[in-house]
Amino acid sequence: MNRFGLILAKSYMNKIKSRSFIITTIIFTLVIIGATNFQSITSLFDGNGGDSEEQWQVVVYEEETDIAGNLSAQMGILNPSIDITSGEEGLDELEAQLEEGEFDALLTVNTTEVGRIQADYLSASLTANSYSGDLQAALQTIQSNMAANRLSLSADELATLNMPVSFSQSAYVESAKSAEELDQARGLVYVLIFVIYMSVLIYSMMIATEVATEKSSRVMEILISSVPPIQQIFAKILGIGLVGLTQILIWAIVGTLSVNLSGDSLEGGIYSLFDFSAGSISTIIYGIVFFILGYFLYATLAAFLGSLVSRTEDLQQVLMPVNILIVGGALLAFYGLASPEAGFITVTSYIPFFTPLVMFTRVGMLNIPFWEPAIAILLTLLTILVLGWFGAKVYRGGVLMYGNSSSLKDIKQAVKLSKKE
Template sequence: MNKFFIMLAHSYFSKLKAKSFIISTIIIAGALVLLTNFDQILSSFGGEDEEKIVVKDETGYLYSMLKAQVTVLNKDIKLSPSDDTNEEIEKKIEEEEIKGQLILTEGKDGLPSALYKSASLSDSTVSSDLQLALQNIKSSLAANKLELSSEELAGLSGPVTFEKEALSEGAKSEEELSQARGIVYVLLFFIYFSVIAYANMTAMEVATEKSSRVMEILISSVSPVKQMFAKIIGIGLVGLTQLAVILAVGYVTLLNRKDDFAGGFFESFGFESLSVSVILFAVVYFLLGYFLYATLAALLGSLVSRIEDVQQMIMPMTFLIMIGFFISMFGLGNPESSFITITSYIPFFTPMVMFLRAGMLDLPVYEPIIGILVLVATIILLGVFGARVYRGGVLLYGKSNSYKDIKKAIDLTNNK
């Protein structure tokens, strides 16, 4: 047993000290800090973000109304009248002295019409805000022509009252579902990228040792089965360490800006009403998903003799993870569909699809537990089978990119 823990510690600390681990952790944590402070970073350049638009008002009355509307919609847009000719204005646009030109006219119906000119149409923010401001003016002028009051106009343009009510006892409200959908969406990405990254790392670790002939030395002192599970658990601990660092950085960063995000980011993604059960399910299904795919990755990694063959060998496994993720994305819109319910009990899809259902629906306690038991049973069966393949696979050398080598590995195990 001491040899197992020595192998586990070696797998863990060798990856922990690796430059790739340190650099990737710093990059991800730094990106998280930048993302949560992105608005402040942009605002620091706010002085240079003014969009100067010259307006040629051929109606004589629209400019003042438009300026009042734009001031409310977007303070970065600075309107100014101009008596220059169109050629002079277009030259200023080309020389980037101004952002664009807006020509205001009246249509045949007596309502506002406009033409916006700029160097390119790639920046749609300015034109969209100008269009919205003119739309508000048009609605107001049309209401005056029809002698409608402001209340009547608001009634016509306002959204229809449409309420929803769930009849099932314990069913979540529309607001609760939206919040649950946001947090589940974020955690699904977390599970997907984590599982696929660390499972691939396990396969690469096995293939690297085998290609360098280190495996031949190791199997003389430690059984291949102990090696396999030491690598799986060791790399799993590396993953948990990295995720703990990232989550700690994210928590501290978000905590410092909690008041800024209150009612916005936190509310839209469901962080304000985040329950302990959702976090618990995310951790449990992440760990089980990792052990499921890491065991499969170690099995497949033991069959190749060259690092170049690893990606080709584990490609079907990667597709399985991707399919489970895409099913979960579909399920965000309809988590109660029969398709989602059935696939949540298929072991290779359970980590993400069952988590989706547990996070968004009020499931009976036994359903997530059945999903966990299905995963545990599959991991055990895959572990037993994988150990047999791994024991013989580490002794296979030469070109190996076929799943027929699984039989060869088992035969080698049986003959030992």
């Protein structure tokens, strides 16, 4: 057990002190700080520190109608940052002034015989499409008011015509989640799926790289004779796993502190996904469980596959099946966000290599019986034990194999070598 602890500590400390770990941690820490303070950072680039909004100057050209005044009144309510003025010059002259930058956009307005407003919006760029959308909405209101006047409709009658349909959704099953709960669950599950996917992918590769590096330095020949392979493989897996948890813990602490110190409103937007209600907390707990299961599953697979190669350059080839399984699980999980009750999503959630991502999606999106994730977790644990037992055999023989070959057929040869030891 002492040797197990030594290998675990060595794997952990080597990665914690490595330059790649420090640089990666710092980069993602800065990204988290920037993301949680995005609104404050962008306001620094606005005029007067973001205290005043820049006016978007729009000149309205119209021949017969009198829409500019109504449009200015509407924009005063809808979007005060849009300044509406009426063009006194001809259309050609106004277009020339627009090209010279005297104002931001030119809106040409005409009205047909049936009372339909036709507008042509001209600007240097269409990137500020929010302005044109607000103008279109205001013109729609003006057109409705003009139609109401022609038909002698009162304000209440016009409001009734424009009143949206009241449409609510509910499920007759009491345990089913509401539409609001589903939206919150979908956002939270999406974030956690991404975290699980990236963590499993990165740290599995890290384990395989460490095994291949030790093998290339011939250190493995000494270790294999003094420490049982099963202890070696799980000591490395646990050591790298602790590295991953340390890194995620650092980011979680930084993110929490940054959010609380940002000064921005924590209501609405992306923050609505993290209300930490009872449902959200249970989803996070399941996320931690499936993260640990997914990590140990793919890390065990990556460790003994990494023992088959003699050069780190060959890792990508031998780890291709692992990457395909991880990507496949992620694709199924993302599809499950839209259709969590699909039949093939239910079936694949019980396949151990897909369980960490797909079953987690079902748990987060649906109110399924406890026995379903329990069975999936049990199957995944059994798969990890089988992979650990078989992986130890491959690991023991694989670390003694040298050469350029890195195909999966070397597994059989590695098992034969382990029997001779």
